[in-house]
Amino acid sequence: MPRTLTSLLLLAGALILGLAVQPVVTMMLFSAVEPKPVEARGDLSAFERSSTAVFEAVAPSVVQVVALPRGMSLGDASRSQGVGSGTGFVWDQAGHIVTNNHVVENAGSVVVRFASGKTVPARIVGTARNYDLAVLRVSAAADLPKAVSVGTIEGLKVGQISYAIGNPFGLDQSLTMGIISALKRRLPTSGGREVANVIQTDAAINPGNSGGPLLDSAGRLIGVNTAIFSPSGTNAGIGFAIPVDTVNRVVPSLINDGRVPTPGIGIVAADDAVAAQLGLVGLVVAAVVPGSPAERAGIRGIDEQAGSIGDVIVEADGKQVRQLTDLTDRLEEVGVSGELSLTLEGSGGRRTVRVAAVDIGNR
Structure with a gap:
C-alpha cells in the first residue's frame, strides 16, 4: 500500500511538472521567431477585378x-x-x-x-x-490624365453597382462602393431651383467628396456627387449625384459662355402650400413680370386688391403640373427660345395658351 501511494504521488508530481513546463517547451519548439513564408493566393474574384479596374x-x-x-x-x-x-x-x-x-x-x-x-x-x-x-x-x-468617360442615366436601374472616387475629409484617392438606391430624386440648389432626375446612392459620400465622379461598373460617369443627407454631416447611407445627362448639357455651356441659360416665362409662383390651402391642384401664379412672355400670353397673377386668385397652371404640354418643379422640368426640356402649351384654370374657366421660354438669367 505505501509503495502504491508513493507511485501515485510520483505520477501526480510528474503531471504537475509537465503542466508547468509545457508552455516553455511549446514556446521553444513552435514559436515563429523568423518571418513567416507568404502564402500564395488565387486570382482575384471577377467582382474584385472589376472594382480594381474601375479605380x-x-x-x-x-x-x-x-x-x-x-x-x-x-x-x-x-x-x-x-x-x-x-x-x-x-x-x-x-x-x-x-x-x-x-x-x-x-x-x-x-x-x-x-x-x-x-x-x-x-x-x-x-x-x-x-x-x-x-x-x-x-x-x-x-x-493631363485622360478625361473621364461619360455615360448616361438612360437604362440605369436601382440595385446597380456604383462607385464614388474622391477626397473625403481631405484624404485623396478614396474609393467607396455601393448601389444605386433610388432614381428620379429632386435636389434643391442654392440657385433657388431643383435638379431633376438626381441619383441616390449608398456609396459613402462624405465632406470632401463633393464634385467627384459617381461611376457605373464600366467606369463611366453617371453623376457628379454633390450632397449627403445626414444630421451629423457624415455619411449615413444616403448620397446624391447630379445626373450625367444634366452635366453633359450644362458643362459645354459653361465652357463656351461661362454661364448656363435659364429658361423661364416670367412668372412668380406661389408657395405650394397656397394651392393646398385653397384645395387647388396645380401651380398658383402669384405674379407676372411686366413685359414677359407670360404677360403677353395673358396669364394673370393674384389680385390682392380684389382678393382673388388669378391663374392656376394645371398642365404643361399635356403633362400635369402640381408644383413648380413640374413646370421647370418642362422648361428645361424645351430650352430657351422654345415654346410650350400651358393649360390654365382661372375665373374665366379653363383655357390653353402658348408661351415662349426666354433666358431669365443665370442665378
Missing part, C-alpha cells in the same frame, strides 16, 4: 480642388485648418475640370492637386448655381 482607370483623372479665401496663398493653406476642399475630375484635354459650384463659390483663388501630387492653380471658367456645377481650367493641359 485604376479613373483615379488618375480625379483631382482634389482646394478653394482658397481671398488673400490666402497656397503656403498659408497648407498650415490652415479652415480651407475648404472638394473633388473634381478631368473633363477634356484642354484642361477643363468639373466640380461642384458650392466647392468654389466663395473662393478667392483655386488650386488643383492631381493624383501624381502635382499642384497647379486653376481658373474658374463658369459656374451654375441652379445645377451646383462649376468648370475650372488648368494650364498644364499637356500633362
Whole structure:
C-alpha cells in the first residue's frame, strides 16, 4: 500500500511538472521567431477585378480642388485648418475640370492637386448655381490624365453597382462602393431651383467628396456627387449625384459662355402650400413680370386688391403640373427660345395658351 501511494504521488508530481513546463517547451519548439513564408493566393474574384479596374482607370483623372479665401496663398493653406476642399475630375484635354459650384463659390483663388501630387492653380471658367456645377481650367493641359468617360442615366436601374472616387475629409484617392438606391430624386440648389432626375446612392459620400465622379461598373460617369443627407454631416447611407445627362448639357455651356441659360416665362409662383390651402391642384401664379412672355400670353397673377386668385397652371404640354418643379422640368426640356402649351384654370374657366421660354438669367 505505501509503495502504491508513493507511485501515485510520483505520477501526480510528474503531471504537475509537465503542466508547468509545457508552455516553455511549446514556446521553444513552435514559436515563429523568423518571418513567416507568404502564402500564395488565387486570382482575384471577377467582382474584385472589376472594382480594381474601375479605380485604376479613373483615379488618375480625379483631382482634389482646394478653394482658397481671398488673400490666402497656397503656403498659408497648407498650415490652415479652415480651407475648404472638394473633388473634381478631368473633363477634356484642354484642361477643363468639373466640380461642384458650392466647392468654389466663395473662393478667392483655386488650386488643383492631381493624383501624381502635382499642384497647379486653376481658373474658374463658369459656374451654375441652379445645377451646383462649376468648370475650372488648368494650364498644364499637356500633362493631363485622360478625361473621364461619360455615360448616361438612360437604362440605369436601382440595385446597380456604383462607385464614388474622391477626397473625403481631405484624404485623396478614396474609393467607396455601393448601389444605386433610388432614381428620379429632386435636389434643391442654392440657385433657388431643383435638379431633376438626381441619383441616390449608398456609396459613402462624405465632406470632401463633393464634385467627384459617381461611376457605373464600366467606369463611366453617371453623376457628379454633390450632397449627403445626414444630421451629423457624415455619411449615413444616403448620397446624391447630379445626373450625367444634366452635366453633359450644362458643362459645354459653361465652357463656351461661362454661364448656363435659364429658361423661364416670367412668372412668380406661389408657395405650394397656397394651392393646398385653397384645395387647388396645380401651380398658383402669384405674379407676372411686366413685359414677359407670360404677360403677353395673358396669364394673370393674384389680385390682392380684389382678393382673388388669378391663374392656376394645371398642365404643361399635356403633362400635369402640381408644383413648380413640374413646370421647370418642362422648361428645361424645351430650352430657351422654345415654346410650350400651358393649360390654365382661372375665373374665366379653363383655357390653353402658348408661351415662349426666354433666358431669365443665370442665378
